[in-house]
Amino acid sequence: MTTKKIIAPDAKWQEIPMAGIIPTAGTAKEFKTGDWRTRKPIHSEEKCINCLRCWVYCPDSSILVKDGKVTGIDYDHCKGCGICAKVCPDKVKAITMINQSEE
Amino acid sequence: MKIRHSLTGNEAMAEAMRQINPDVVAAYPITPQTEIVQLFSNSVADGKVNTEFVTVESEHSAMSATIGASAAGARAMTATSANGLAYMWEVVYIAxxxxxxxxxxxxxxxxxxxxxIHCDHSDTMGARDSGWIQIYSENSQEAYDNLIQAIRIAEHKDIQLPVMVCMDGFIISHGMEIIEAEDDETVRKFIxxxxxxxxxxxxxxxxxxxxxxxxxxxxxxxxxxAEAMKNSAQVILDVAKEWKEMTGRSYDMLDEYCMEDAEIAIVAIGSAAGTAKVAVDALRAKGVKAGLVKVRVFRPFPKEEIAKALAKTKAVAIMDRAESFADFGGPLFRDIRASLYEYDLRPKTVSYVYGLGGRDVTLDTINQVYADLERLVKGEQIPMLNHLGVRE
Structure with missing residues (x-):
């Protein structure tokens, strides 16, 4: 069974696995849960020293990293908790939180 | 090969469990169920089964561990009674x-x-909406047969629902009877x-x-x-048919006794049905057209079968060994009344809550109900709700 079919919002009761069982991995990728967010982290590539503390602490795996460097934030899944901004070293402060409505 | 044993209900259940040889049993003692898992743990200690036996600290843990084992793919069992069932309530629904x-x-x-600590059905009747299939046993033989059949029903690919196999505390669990068991190989092949x-x-x-x-x-x-519960009725019948072919002992959703031409009937669950059969025999000898319907499967509810069984009667007493404090009789009464609503011609129905806390149900008790039904047929008034055998 494909991921798409399991999580299609219009899937009928006959089409989905019983009991809410999820028989494949990584289905969270299909759900854009970032719309819960009220505050938004803004990452500055200029200030960032790529210590990756934000990547370690992010509870939603929303810090995007390529070749050991932070490339941005996955806003489809970031909930705006602000942990990344908090753990960013005081002398760096490469992540600032803004109000989602300020965007 | 058949083996004749003289066993109590608990011993019969423990014997069936030994033959089922589940992968995991997690259990906590509670009267009057304790003996089942105690005897089963002897089988574990004696190396007669391959079961992983988990002694837990509560019924909530017993059901939780059983759920974990079952989710891991094991054939997992536990057993309980009354407050133990109430204590595992949350996880009963999760199973x-x-x-x-x-x-x-x-x-x-x-x-x-x-x-x-004595018998009534208030424990399992409370769990009637939990999503478990419920099968009730009249005696030790039925407890043994029902428990083995339950494995096949529960695990059927279209069902995959848990099953409670119920038996009256002390009256059956601690009463010795002759039962006919199958040999281990036959049971293992069946399940x-x-x-x-x-x-x-x-x-x-x-x-x-x-x-x-x-x-x-x-x-x-x-x-x-809901659909799995609906489909389970046919599976219950199919498994019963296969069991009958193998053992000669037949089972259905209901057990109808002298119902072909019955004008008055009692509907009951569990051991009281055995007493009622004796009362029916005596009434029949006197020319009274009395009958009995014993409900074996309560969930899913055999609504059509029960309506059909009662269709030609004039008056029916529905006996509940549980008070549901609705001021509208017990759960069996209300389900049967609702089942009859579909039919234009239906008998008068009266509710009898009986035997609470183990209050004995004798032939006199049952005869009193049939006497009430005869009066009802003659046009006399009988209260719709009755607490049978209570001192007043």
Whole structure:
């Protein structure tokens, strides 16, 4: 069974696995849960020293990293908790939180 | 090969469990069920089964461990009574909604309070909406037969629901009777090996079980559960048919006794049905057209079968060994009344709540009910709700 079919919002009761069982991995990728967010982290590539503390602490795996460097934030899944901004070293402060409505 | 044993109900259940040889049993003692798992633990200690026996600290843990084992793909069992069932309440529902084919003997006992250890059905009747299939046994023989059949029903690929196999506390659990058992090989062949569709221990096909299920999917999963319960009726009959071919002992959703031409009838569940059969025989000898319907399967509710069985009667007494404090009779009474609503011609029905806290049900008790029904047929008034055998 494909991921798409399991999580299609219009899937009928006959089409989905019983009991809410999820028989494949990584289905969270299909759900854009970032719309819960009220505050938004803004990452500055200029200030960032790529210590990756934000990547370690992010509870939603929303810090995007390529070749050991932070490339941005996955806003489809970031909930705006602000942990990344908090753990960013005081002398760096490469992540600032803004109000989602300020965007 | 058949083996004749003289066994109590608890011994019969423990013997069936030994033959089932489940992968995991997690249990906590509670009267009057304790003996089942105590005797079964002897089988474990003596190396007669391969079961992993988990002694836990409560019934909530017993059911939780059983759920974990079943989700891992094991054939898992536990057993309980009354307050033990109440204590595992939360996870009883989770076992059903996770579609885990757990089979659990429940030795029926009154729920406290006031505290009482004797038989009534208040424990399992409370669990009637939990999503478990419920099969009730009249005697030790039925307890043995029902428990083995329950494995096949629960694990059927279209069902995958847990089953409670109920038996009256002390009256049956501690009363010795002759039962006819099958040999180990026959039982093992009948139940086969569990082949779970999903298993947490299957590393080749990893799955997530029991995730958060919100407004967008929970309802669809409940529909699946309802559909599985609906389909279980046919599976229960198919398994019974196969059991009969093998053992000669036949089972149905209901047991109809002298109902072909009955004008007055009692409907009951469990051991009281045995007493009622004796009363029916005596009444029949006197020319009274009395009959009895024993309900074996209460969930799913055999609505059509019961309406058909009662269709030609004039008056029916529905006996509940549980008070549901609705001021509208017990759960069996209300389900049967609702079943009859579809039919234009239907008998008069009266509710008798009886035997609470183990109050004895004698022939005199049952005869009193049939006498009331005869008066009702003659046009006399009988209260719709009665507490049978209470001092007043």
């Amino acid at each position: 059903a909604s996770m579609r885990l084919p757990i089979v659990m003997p429940v030795v029926n006992r009154a729920l406290s309070g006031p505290i009482n 086969g090996v569990r082949k779970p569709q999903y298993s947490l221990l299957n590393k080749d096909e990893p799955v997530t079980m029991g995730p958060l299920d919100l407004q967008d999917f929970y309802f669809e999963h409940k529909k699946q559960q």
